[in-house]
Amino acid sequence: MDALDEDLELLPSTRRALRHRIAVAQSEGRSPSVVAAVSRGGALVWEGSRTSVEGHGPDGNVQYRIGSISKTFTAVLVLRLRDEGLLSLGDPLEKHLPGTGAGEVTVGQLLSHAGGLAAETPGEWWERTPGSSRPELADILGERPFVFEPGRRFHYSNPGYTLLGSLVAAVRGRPWEEVLRDEVLEPLGLERTSAQPQAPHAGGWAVHPWADVMMPEPLQDLGLMAPAGQLWSTTRDLSAFARFLMHGDERVLSRDTVREMAAPAAPAERGVAELGYGLGLQLMESGGRRLAGHSGSLPGFVAGLWTSEADDVAAVVLANCTSGLPAAGVAADLVGIVADAEPRIPSPWKPFTEAEPVALELCGPWYWGTAAHAVRLASDGRLHLGPVGGTGRSTAFRAQPDGSWLGLSGYYAGETLRAVRRPDGTVSHLDVASFVFTREPYDPQAPVPGGVDPEGWRGIG
Structure with missing residues (x-):
């Protein structure tokens, strides 16, 4: 459980702006309560709450139901299996969880909601009915599990994450909830995140749309649907989880893998997934910055968690109303308030301690045809290839x-960079996914595709 980090304390004006935003949200959203938190620089730096109960306000230790933010936890478990070599994202579900009737869909498609599965379960609304009414996967998928061909488009699917939870249980040989506790919650110190509510926790309420009255919402155990929306958590726990999603933790997932989660994996869809969808993470743009995180809702509760890796800021907002308060939008606003008012101060530049001679040999200008590029060696040991002066294909490579060097981002993600040497050992050119980069534009001494005119460069005459 986190406590506020006073060394990273926000300015009074920033804190007031944050308080004002959640006060407006609680008042206009007519929520019995709202609690929020902001992290920056790897630490919790602000907490706030508003409530309709005089003299009482929830703090960062009070549980709320987080709905579909549960999906991000499930995605972490699946990617742990992938990183351990127990499955591949391209594997059909049938390979690891046979007999579902939806086995042709791949693990990666399920993670990114690109599997073509129906959005909801057949029958009564699953969020407001007991999971015991859907005891088998067949009850969740129904007779027509697919509404689109797998891989063709983004279509948000709650049953898809039920399948992923069952996949985790099948591969690990233990229940999803138990695996989650052992492999994610305990290593990250998320002691107040659980499948069932633990005191102190908020009650879920429905607020009448046309009158200032309310009634309690029923509390249901979602059964097999738990991996899609069962969890309860607190702003402090979710703030720690948000920081993990930005920086990784080798006990759970590496930084490279959490960055992979935040990369688009499903096609964008206007009005639904403008930036596409990652692997268990929603992607959006707000105030000119790219955010990754997830929204959540279940009867009586709404939730939002967003991170901005570029600003190293994350925000969490939880409320106990069925609708009315846009928790995800408010969380995005909190990120923007901090990032705009107090821009991130860059870390001090530090030189590379032991630069590899081979890597240094590759640094400097290169040309793809006549387009000037440069290779830089960063202090983290990665090569960065990008155009000189302008936009274009930029990629980081890992040795x-x-x-060779493996592309980590951009156009050359997953592609290989190789330094091709002459018989005397000097570098002739770089081969990047069949593209030839030379030290001089159209170097006649390098194997430029199509060859180089033997008369060389010349003017008009």
């Missing part, structure tokens, strides 16, 4: 044991 591989065989001397």
Whole structure:
């Protein structure tokens, strides 16, 4: 459980702006209560709450139901299996969880809501009815599990994450909830995140749309649907989880893998998923910045969690009303308030301690045809290839044991960069996914595709 980090304390004006935003949200959203938190620089730096109960306000230790933010936890478990080599994102579900009737869909498609499965379960609204009424996967998928061909488009699917939870249980040989506790909650110190509510926790309420009255919402155990929306948590726990989603934790997932989660994996869809959808993470743009996180709702509760890796800021908002308060939008606003009022101060530049001679040999200008590019070696040991002066294809590369470099982002993600040498050992050119980069534009000494005119460069005459 986190406490506020006073060394990273926000300015009084920033804190007031944050308080004002959640006060407006609680008042206009007519929620019995709202609680929020902001992290910056790897620490919790602000907490706030508003409530309709005089003299009483929830704090960062009070549980609320977080709905579909549960999906992000489930995605973390699946990616742990992938990183351990127990499955591949391209594997059909049938390979690891046979007999579902939806086995042709791949693990990666399920993670990114690109599997073509129906959005909801057949029958009564699953969020407001007991999970015992859907005891088998067949009850959740129904006779027509697919509404689109797998892989063709983004279509948000709650049953898809039920399948992923069952996949985790099948591969691990233990219930989803138990695996989650052992592999994510305990390592990250999320002691107040659980499948069932633990005191102190908020009650869920429905607020009448046309009158200032309310009634309690029923509390249901979602059964097999739990991996899609069962969890309860607190702003402090979710703030710690948000920081993990930005920086990784080798006990759970590496930084490279959490960055992979936040990369688009499903097609964008206007009005639904403008930036696409990652692997268990929603992606959006707000105030000119790219955010990754997730929204959540179940009867009686709404939730929002957003991170901005570029600003190293994350925000969490939880409320106990069925509708009315846009928790995800408010969380995005809190990120923007902090990032705009107090821009991130860059870390001090530090030189590379032991630069590899081979890597240094690759640094400097290169040309793809006549387009000038540059290779830089960063202090983290990665090569960065990008255009000189302008936009274009920029990619970071990580060294591989065989001397090549693996693309980590952008156009060349997953592609290989190789330094091709002459018989005397000097570098002739770079081969990047079949593109030839030379030290001079159309270097006649390099194997430029199509060859180089033997008369070389010349003017008009």
